[in-house]
Amino acid sequence: xxxxxxxxxxKVEGDVIVTKADAVINWIRKHxxxxxxxxxxxxxxxxxxxxxxxxxxxxxxxxxxxxxPRQSDCxxxxxxxxxxxxxxxxxxxxxxxxxxxxxxxxACASTGGMYRSYAVMQGVDTIVPVDVYVSxxxxxxxxxxxxxxxxxxxxxxxxxxxxLRKPKSVSAC
Amino acid sequence: MIDDEFTKALLEKNGxxxxxxxxxxxxxxxxxxxxxxxALSLRDEEGFDLLVDLTAIDHxxxxxxxxxxxxxxxxxxxxxxxxxxxxxxxxEKPSVPSISDIYPAANxxxxxxxxxxxxxxxxxxxxxxILMWDEYPYFPLRKEFPLAGIDTPLPAAxxxxxxxxxxxxxxxxxxxxxxxxDGVMSESEPRARDESWTEESEKPS
Amino acid sequence: xxxxxxxEISIGDVGTRGSEASEKADSSRMALNVGPSHPTTHGVLRLxxxxxxxxxxxxxxxxxxxxxxxxxxxxxxxxxxxVPYTDRLDYLAPLANNVAYALTVEKLAGVExxxxxxxxxxxxxxxxxxxxxxxxxxxxxxxAGAWTPFMYTxxxxxxxxxxxxxxxxxxxxxxxxxxxxxxxxIPDGWLDRxxxxxxxxxxxxxxxxKLLTRNRIFLDRTEGIGVIAKxxxxxxxxxxPNLRASGVDLDLRKDKPYSGYEKYDFDVPIGTRGDCYxxxxxxxxxxxxxxxxxxxxxSDFPSGLWYAEDARKIFAxxxxxxxxxxxxxxxxxxxxxxxxxVPPGEVYxxxxxxxxxxxxxxxxxxxxxxxxxxxxAPSFCNLSILEKFVPGHMLxxxxxxxxxxxxxxxxxxx
Numbered sequence: 001x002x003x004x005x006x007x008x009x010x011k012v013e014g015d016v017i018v019t020k021a022d023a024v025i026n027w028i029r030k031h032x033x034x035x036x037x038x039x040x041x042x043x044x045x046x047x048x049x050x051x052x053x054x055x056x057x058x059x060x061x062x063x064x065x066x067x068x069p070r071q072s073d074c075x076x077x078x079x080x081x082x083x084x085x086x087x088x089x090x091x092x093x094x095x096x097x098x099x100x101x102x103x104x105x106x107a108c109a110s111t112g113g114m115y116r117s118y119a120v121m122q123g124v125d126t127i128v129p130v131d132v133y134v135s136x137x138x139x140x141x142x143x144x145x146x147x148x149x150x151x152x153x154x155x156x157x158x159x160x161x162x163x164l165r166k167p168k169s170v171s172a173c
Numbered sequence: 174m175i176d177d178e179f180t181k182a183l184l185e186k187n188g189x190x191x192x193x194x195x196x197x198x199x200x201x202x203x204x205x206x207x208x209x210x211x212a213l214s215l216r217d218e219e220g221f222d223l224l225v226d227l228t229a230i231d232h233x234x235x236x237x238x239x240x241x242x243x244x245x246x247x248x249x250x251x252x253x254x255x256x257x258x259x260x261x262x263x264x265e266k267p268s269v270p271s272i273s274d275i276y277p278a279a280n281x282x283x284x285x286x287x288x289x290x291x292x293x294x295x296x297x298x299x300x301x302x303i304l305m306w307d308e309y310p311y312f313p314l315r316k317e318f319p320l321a322g323i324d325t326p327l328p329a330a331x332x333x334x335x336x337x338x339x340x341x342x343x344x345x346x347x348x349x350x351x352x353x354x355d356g357v358m359s360e361s362e363p364r365a366r367d368e369s370w371t372e373e374s375e376k377p378s
Numbered sequence: 379x380x381x382x383x384x385x386e387i388s389i390g391d392v393g394t395r396g397s398e399a400s401e402k403a404d405s406s407r408m409a410l411n412v413g414p415s416h417p418t419t420h421g422v423l424r425l426x427x428x429x430x431x432x433x434x435x436x437x438x439x440x441x442x443x444x445x446x447x448x449x450x451x452x453x454x455x456x457x458x459x460x461v462p463y464t465d466r467l468d469y470l471a472p473l474a475n476n477v478a479y480a481l482t483v484e485k486l487a488g489v490e491x492x493x494x495x496x497x498x499x500x501x502x503x504x505x506x507x508x509x510x511x512x513x514x515x516x517x518x519x520x521x522a523g524a525w526t527p528f529m530y531t532x533x534x535x536x537x538x539x540x541x542x543x544x545x546x547x548x549x550x551x552x553x554x555x556x557x558x559x560x561x562x563x564i565p566d567g568w569l570d571r572x573x574x575x576x577x578x579x580x581x582x583x584x585x586x587x588k589l590l591t592r593n594r595i596f597l598d599r600t601e602g603i604g605v606i607a608k609x610x611x612x613x614x615x616x617x618x619p620n621l622r623a624s625g626v627d628l629d630l631r632k633d634k635p636y637s638g639y640e641k642y643d644f645d646v647p648i649g650t651r652g653d654c655y656x657x658x659x660x661x662x663x664x665x666x667x668x669x670x671x672x673x674x675x676x677s678d679f680p681s682g683l684w685y686a687e688d689a690r691k692i693f694a695x696x697x698x699x700x701x702x703x704x705x706x707x708x709x710x711x712x713x714x715x716x717x718x719x720v721p722p723g724e725v726y727x728x729x730x731x732x733x734x735x736x737x738x739x740x741x742x743x744x745x746x747x748x749x750x751x752x753x754x755a756p757s758f759c760n761l762s763i764l765e766k767f768v769p770g771h772m773l774x775x776x777x778x779x780x781x782x783x784x785x786x787x788x789x790x791x792x
Contacts, residue, residue, distance in 0.1 A: 038415060040422055041444055041788050042469035042551060045513075049539075052532035067417040083340050084306045085422060085443040087329030088414050090336065114462065116343040117447030118313055118322025119305065126338045137551060197485060197725050222612045223628075225728070228752040230741055243739065245726055245754075249626070252633050254726060278615030281762040289449075304442035304791060313450055320447070320454050351454060351717070351747050 021161045029073070029099070030155040032061040033148070036072035036096065038089060040079025043106040043138045047078045050141035057141075060148060069095040074151065075128070076144075080108035081121045093128045099163065101131045101155070103147055106138050113137060175199050175253035183219070187211060198254040205259050205269050212272040221246040221255060224272075227282035229290045231316050239264040240292055261292060271297040289314035321345050406430060410773075414443045418521060418777040421787030423761070429773060437768040437776075439761055444791040452751035456717025457483050457557050460751075465551040467753065468789045470513050471506035471732045472552050473542070478729035480555035481636055482738035486725040487718065489558050489689045493680040496638040498560055501572070501675045502545075503637075503729075504668040508579070509538045509550075510732035511661045511668075514784040518658060519590055521781035522599045527586045534582045537575055544568060557718045558693030559685025569676050576669050576676075583665055591659070600654040604779040606767055607652065614766065615759035618734030619664065620783060623649035623656040630730035642674045654782035661784070664732075691719040717746015733757055733786060753792050757785035 037047055050057050057063055066072045069092045081089055093102065104124050107113035110133040112122030124130065131154060134147040180199055184190055189207050193200040203211055215221040226245040232238065240261040247254055261267035271294035273280040283294040284303040291312035294300055301307060306328045311318055321342040327333050412418070412425040422443035428436040448467070452460050464479040465472035477499045484491065491499075516531030539549040544565060546552040554561050590596050606616070611624040621628055629646040631639045647663040649656035685693045694713045699706040712719075722744040728737035734756025741750040760783055768779060 042466055044421070045469060045550065049532065049536065052536070053529050054533065054536045067415070080444060080446055082443060082445055083327060084445065085414060086327060086338065087332045088443070090329075090332045092415055112343060115446045115451070116345055117320055117451055118318070118340075118343070119445050119447045120343065121338075122341075122343055127332065127336045138549075140549065196488075196723055197727070200724075223617075224615055225735070226726070226737060226739060226752065226754040228739060230750050243752075245737075245739070249628060256726065276615075277613045277766070278759055278762065281758065285758075302442075304445040306442070313447065318450075320450050350715070351456060 022159060025160040026156045026158060029160070030152040032064075033074050033101075033151065033155070034064045034066055034072045035062055035103075036067065036069050036075045036092070037065050038075050038077045038079075038092065040077070040081065040085065041108065043078035043109070046138040046141055046144065047076060047105065050144050055141035055145065057145065057148070060145070060152070062148060069093075070097060072096060073099070074101045074103060076103045076105050077109040077124045077128075077130075078105040078138075080113065080115055081124045081127075082119050083121055084119070086121050086127050089124065090127045099158070099160070101151060102128050103132045103134065103144075103151060104130045105134045105144060105147070107135060108137075110135065175248075175251050175255070179251070187214070193258060195256065198256055200256040200258065203257045203259050205262060208257075208259055209270045209272060209275070211257070212275045215246055215255070216275055219248070220250040221248040223247040223249065224276040224278045224282075225254070227279050227286065229286045229292055231290060231314065233316050238262075240267040240290060242269050242286065242292065266293065267291065268293040268295055270295050271300075273297055288312070291315065407435065412776065414440075418780055420517065420780065420785065421790075423780075423785075423787055423790075425764075425776070427773075427776075432772050432774075434771050434773060434776070435769055437764055439764050441758075441761065441787070442791055444787045446792065448753060448792040449751055452748055454747070456746045457720065457748065458713075458718060460748075461555065462551065462553045465553050466788055467755065467792065468510070468731060468733055468736065468757070468786050469551070470786060471510035472550055473502045473506040473546075473554055474510075474729065474731045475736060476553065476555040477503050477637065478727070478731065478736045479738055480557055481729060482725060482727040482740050483557045483718070483720060484686075484692075485727050486723055486740055486742060487557070487689070487692055487720045489686050489692055491559055491686045492682050492684070493638065494682040495559050495684045495686070497675050497680055498564060498684060499555070499637045500639060500642070501672060502554065504671050504675075505538060505541070505572070507668050507732045508665050509535055511665050512538075514661055514732075514781075515586060515590075515658065518778075518781040518784070519586070519596075521777040522596055524589065524593075524596070527589050530582060530586055530589075534579060537578075541568070541572060541575060544571070556685070556693060557720075558689040559683075563684045569679060572672065573676055576672050579669060580666070583662065587662060591662070597655065599775075599778050600658060600782065602651075602653055603771065603775050604654045604767065604782060605652050606763065610763065610766060611652070614763040616734070616763060617756050617759065618731070619657055619660045620734065620760055622647065623660050624652035625650060630728055630735055634728070636727075636729060642671045644668075644671050654778050657782040657784070689718075693718070713746075719746060720744070720748075728754070731756060733784060733789065734760060736789070753789075755789040755792060757787070757790040760785050761790055 039047055049055060051063060051065060075093055075096060104110045108115060109124045112120050132147045132151050134143055136143050189204055190201045193202055225247045229240055229242045231240055238260040242259040244257045245254055259269055261269055269292060271283055273283060281303060283297055284300060286292050287294060287300055288302040288304050289312060302309060308328055310325060311323060323342065325340040327339050408429045410427045410429055412427060414422040414424045424440040426438045426440060427434055448463050451463060461476060464475040467475045512531040512535050516528040519527035542552055543549050545568060546554045606624045608624045608626055611621050611626060625648060627648055632646055644667045647660045649660055690709060694710045695706040700710045720742045722742055724741045726737060726739045728735045736756055737754030739752040740748055743749045
């Protein structure tokens with residue numbers, strides 16, 4: 001049954017849509033972002049709460065929280081990154097396949113939070129390039145979902161086809 | 174019950190102990206070389222089978238005895254706590270005998286005290302850092318170590334190569350505001366114990 | 379031509395497996411790093427293990443990946459400024475940490491809080507205990523492979539979060555207590571909402587129990603696994619449900635009662651075998667006992683003030699008085715800038731947190747800033763026993779053992 005509300009007439013054009021490759025690739029990518037939860041401290045509990053039934057991150061297609069970096073798109077750094085843990089975070093980031101994004105969840109991951117001390121790295125953007133920063137201590141699940149929606153917008157604007165032809169380079173920050 | 178009778182008996186049995194003032198539980202001073210025997214007797218004879226805590230205090234660089242190790246024991250039989258202060262004889266290389274063979278709980282506590290203060294525990298099976306990474310050169314809880322930290326290279330060479338990151342002092346930005354509370358009001362107003370850089374003074378390179 | 383080697387492995391109990399494995403120690407040992415980022419390690423715990431086939435021969439935990447320098451920070455903050463840091467120690471039951479810290483400083487300062495404040499603190503501690511055990515059980519089920527209990531317990535926790543948010547303003551990092559009282563009084567009607575929650579909770583706990591307690595798979599995975607002997611538990615400094623599962627009757631709420639716990643009637647479950655199943659059963663039973671305590675607190679809730687009125691140098695007076703009267707204004711100024719004035723001395727206080735006994739050792743040289751604050755974390759001591767009792771188990775048991783110990787790295791590393 002062909003609906004009258006669709007913007008084109010299927011009987012004329014057939015079931016074919018003509019659009020930019022970027023639009024299709026980005027649309028597919030942003031609606032199935034598989035997060036890699038780098039749950040380090042208290043923000044991990046709010047991450048789990050946003051995956052639970054009340055705030056349901058699954059409606060965005062993100063409930064597949066794979067702890068394997070090879071199978072994930074987006075690393076959500078949730079919690080305080082200490083200098084001892086920094087190399088682990090970087091190694092896991094390196095193991096993720098392109099294209100990959102990083103969300104710094106919470107005050108500690110964004111800038112070190114209230115822990116201005118000798119052992120805490122003042123922001124995870126020192127070692128990985130961050131795409132979205134979420135503030136809060138811990139951020140409410142709604143704030144995290146808002147951040148994931150902003151990430152979806154960012155993914156929508158990426159020049160994906162151009163990136164396909166570029167050789168893979170190690171990203172510094 | 175840990176009452177005066179118990180205290181008297183304990184002091185009589187172990188002449189090297191001396192009582193300390195305290196508001197909450199029985200506190201004793203114990204010299205370092207008697208610590209191992211004391212711990213053994215506490216576990217086997219007095220019924221203090223739970224080592225609750227083992228830590229240290231840094232009394233400051235000017236103090237006569239700079240470091241003292243503090244132990245807390247709990248007895249299920251007497252339902253009470255017992256605290257021991259053990260002064261470390263040497264201020265430069267403090268050392269105290271380890272009790273990890275008597276109380277296995279002391280194993281990690283002693284490692285943590287070594288990590289934070291630099292106190293060596295003689296006879297510990299595996300004395301290395303536990304909370305900071307193994308090559309960290311400083312002892313953080315000593316009074317002269319600043320809260321913001323000191324520049325050190327990051328422990329992983331491959332990460333440093335790519336990201337050029339290192340362990341930097343945290344930006345205190347003029348905080349936290351604390352006041353000493355004593356003395357003339359104009360001098361004891363809250364001000365930053367300025368450890369690192371602020372808007373006025375440049376970041377040390 | 380390949381040579382086939384057959385080797386008999388007896389599926390006996392853990393002890394025989396362990397001794398058999400060590401006898402046949404050939405070069406088939408494998409080093410395995412269960413790294414800091416792993417779904418089973420709740421938080422950032424690293425286990426360096428040596429395996430002989432599937433049997434673990436050596437297990438060395440490496441901690442410190444979440445060491446944030448709390449004790450050094452405490453030497454630079456006033457007593458009230460440090461309260462948010464105590465939230466983030468055991469971040470599954472932040473209110474219990476707040477209460478333990480406030481009680482420590484009040485003990486040194488010699489401040490007695492009124493009955494209403496004590497009742498609020500008991501109520502809030504027990505709600506935190508329910509919250510922590512619900513998450514512990516949900517995640518324990520998830521470790522053993524069951525996803526559904528996790529969802530059910532999280533739904534109940536969301537109801538608790540709504541209650542906490544109404545009381546303190548934050549979902550879970552609450553920073554609710556102050557030295558000498560609590561931040562604000564309970565809102566109108568809050569007690570009725572707590573009562574409704576407590577009436578609905580047994581149904582949810584029963585559902586989780588129906589899924590797990592008599593489940594054949596769950597029993598096979600947890601019974602007889604991870605047995606901690608009574609002497610080992612005491613020798614390694616375990617406290618809380620882990621110690622009680624091994625048969626030791628130590629509950630600080632009964633043995634050294636604080637904040638009015640002696641007025642309430644409740645039982646303390648003690649285990650017999652000390653295995654993972656016992657630890658799970660004890661936590662479920664503790665949730666039920668917490669509900670009993672909450673019922674008693676609500677039914678006889680005292681009226682009065684929620685802070686110590688005569689603690690002039692410790693607790694800031696109410697806002698209306700500060701804005702209108704000079705003396706209270708000065709008092710508030712001194713307390714905020716210099717901190718609550720605590721006399722010199724030292725004190726050690728332990729509270730029965732859901733994870734074990736959380737202790738604070740406080741040394742003060744006068745003034746509003748502590749000289750030394752040591753946080754005795756229950757998870758730190760609970761984890762030190764891993765090296766002793768894990769060898770001999772199979773690799774797949776590690777998830778269940780770690781889940782049953784129910785530790786939190788925020789507290790362990792501080």
